Amino acid sequence: MKIEMIAVYILVAALVIVPYIAIIVFGSGKGKKISKRFNEEVKAKGLNISEKDAWNRHIIGVDKEKKTLVFSQYNEDNTVNTSVIDLNEVIAIDVYQKNNVIKIDNKKSEVLDSLGLDMQLLHEQRHAIRFYDTRVDVSQHYEREHAEKWRTLLLGFTKPKTSVKRITAA
Numbered sequence: 001m002k003i004e005m006i007a008v009y010i011l012v013a014a015l016v017i018v019p020y021i022a023i024i025v026f027g028s029g030k031g032k033k034i035s036k037r038f039n040e041e042v043k044a045k046g047l048n049i050s051e052k053d054a055w056n057r058h059i060i061g062v063d064k065e066k067k068t069l070v071f072s073q074y075n076e077d078n079t080v081n082t083s084v085i086d087l088n089e090v091i092a093i094d095v096y097q098k099n100n101v102i103k104i105d106n107k108k109s110e111v112l113d114s115l116g117l118d119m120q121l122l123h124e125q126r127h128a129i130r131f132y133d134t135r136v137d138v139s140q141h142y143e144r145e146h147a148e149k150w151r152t153l154l155l156g157f158t159k160p161k162t163s164v165k166r167i168t169a170a
Contacts, residue, residue, distance in 0.1 A: 034059055037080040038072040045070075045084060051153060053146060058131065060150060062087070067157050071129045083129060085119065087157040092120035095147045096128065115143050117151055 038059045042049055047068055052061035057074035067087040075081050096118040099110040116130040132143035 034072050034074060034080050037082050038070060041070055041072070041082045041084060053150070055142065055146060058146075060129075060146075062153070062157070064157070069154065073130065083127070085121075085127060085129075087154065089121045090119045090154070090158040091122060093151050093154050093158065094118045094120075095144075095151050097144075112140070115147055117147055117154070 034057060035054070038061070042061070045068065047063040047066060047070065049061035049070065050064045052059070054060075059072045060070070062069050069085040069087055070082065071085075072080055072082040094117070095115070097115045098113045100113045101108050101110055103109075111134075112132065113134050114130055115132040116128055119127045119129075121127055131147050132140060
């Protein structure tokens with residue numbers, strides 16, 4: 001009787017522990033896809049990433065010698081998007097934030113819709129990299145801090161004309 005109870009306890013424990021360990025070890029694979037795509041782009045461009053950050057579904061890195069920024073993220077259509085930006089072409093870097101106004105119990109409230117870096121390039125071109133977007137992930141993981149950190153870091157590589165934070169409401 002004791003052996004049967006011990007076998008049942010072991011079986012129940014295995015049914016709980018094995019899936020938990022499998023999730024930790026194998027994960028969803030999204031982090032591996034982003035990392036793989038980021039590394040492929042770095043290798044293809046011959047970059048040496050000296051500063052790098054990874055969080056949630058984003059990886060950002062900069063080659064300080066070649067003044068090149070690489071940013072990879074998951075999109076709403078479950079594909080990995082990678083941007084490579086020559087920092088020599090950047091003349092302005094702003095942190096952008098887009099808010100939406102919603103009504104809850106007849107009270108208006110602003111909620112964050114998207115947040116990231118907006119870069120003005122030579123020839124009046126613009127390039128935005130999203131650190132947060134509600135269409136991709138509703139939970140926030142210190143994206144504001146990441147945006148501020150990378151804005152400050154990238155300002156050291158560029159000679160921007162202006163550097164103003166923009167907040168817009170939709």
